[in-house]
Amino acid sequence: MNTSNLRSLVLSLLILTAFSCRNDSRQHKASEIRDDEVAEEIAEDMEAPLPALPYLAVFDEQTEQLTIEKNTDFDTASLNADALTQALITNYPEIKPEIDRISNDTLYLHITDAQYLTQQMGSAGAQMYLMEATYAYTELPNINVVHFSFEEGDHALPGNYTRNSFNQRSRVQ
Numbered sequence: 001m002n003t004s005n006l007r008s009l010v011l012s013l014l015i016l017t018a019f020s021c022r023n024d025s026r027q028h029k030a031s032e033i034r035d036d037e038v039a040e041e042i043a044e045d046m047e048a049p050l051p052a053l054p055y056l057a058v059f060d061e062q063t064e065q066l067t068i069e070k071n072t073d074f075d076t077a078s079l080n081a082d083a084l085t086q087a088l089i090t091n092y093p094e095i096k097p098e099i100d101r102i103s104n105d106t107l108y109l110h111i112t113d114a115q116y117l118t119q120q121m122g123s124a125g126a127q128m129y130l131m132e133a134t135y136a137y138t139e140l141p142n143i144n145v146v147h148f149s150f151e152e153g154d155h156a157l158p159g160n161y162t163r164n165s166f167n168q169r170s171r172v173q
Contacts, residue, residue, distance in 0.1 A: 053087050054079070055135035057128040066127055066166065068135055081107065084136045092129055094120075100149070106160070107137045111150040118153020126156040127166075134161040 052074040058067050081099055088097055094116035100108040111117065117126055130148065137146045148158045 053091065053132055053136050054139045055132060057131040059124055066131060068131055079139060081140060088133055088136065095129065105142055106145040106147050107143050108147045108149065111148065114150035114153060117150065118156045121155060123155045130156060130161060131166050134165065135163060138163055
């Protein structure tokens with residue numbers, strides 16, 4: 001192939017590419033505007049901190065144990081059962097706990113769809129969730145026990161949990 005044929009071929013390809021991109025940009029202009037708006041909303045949401053829980057579970061890879069640490073960013077002014085439930089839902093959106101009732105020193109919590117908790121988070125993830133939820137709700141005055149009601153799975157069991165439930169498997173810091 002000689003040089004002038006090669007130049008003609010390259011020039012033709014460039015023109016086709018430019019024409020095709022121009023048509024494509026017309027078709028997608030409306031969706032780009034919507035995408036930009038969504039991107040701005042996501043950026044704003046990412047800057048907003050997740051609602052704080054009073055304690056955070058931390059996995060120590062060296063000892064392979066969970067530890068619980070007091071969250072210094074937690075605002076005790078927001079300490080109520082509904083705010084704690086919302087913080088758990090925000091931090092773990094796949095798990096939707098609902099408070100059934102409070103009786104004596106026990107808060108009864110129901111999780112209708114516990115598939116993510118019991119089958120998909122793994123044992124450490126499920127333990128972290130149960131630990132953070134238990135420590136959060138037992139931070140409320142007069143609550144010492146959290147009764148979790150959900151369908152049993154491979155990684156989590158329903159039942160009564162207290163802070164002592166985690167002492168055998170974890171350390172409090």
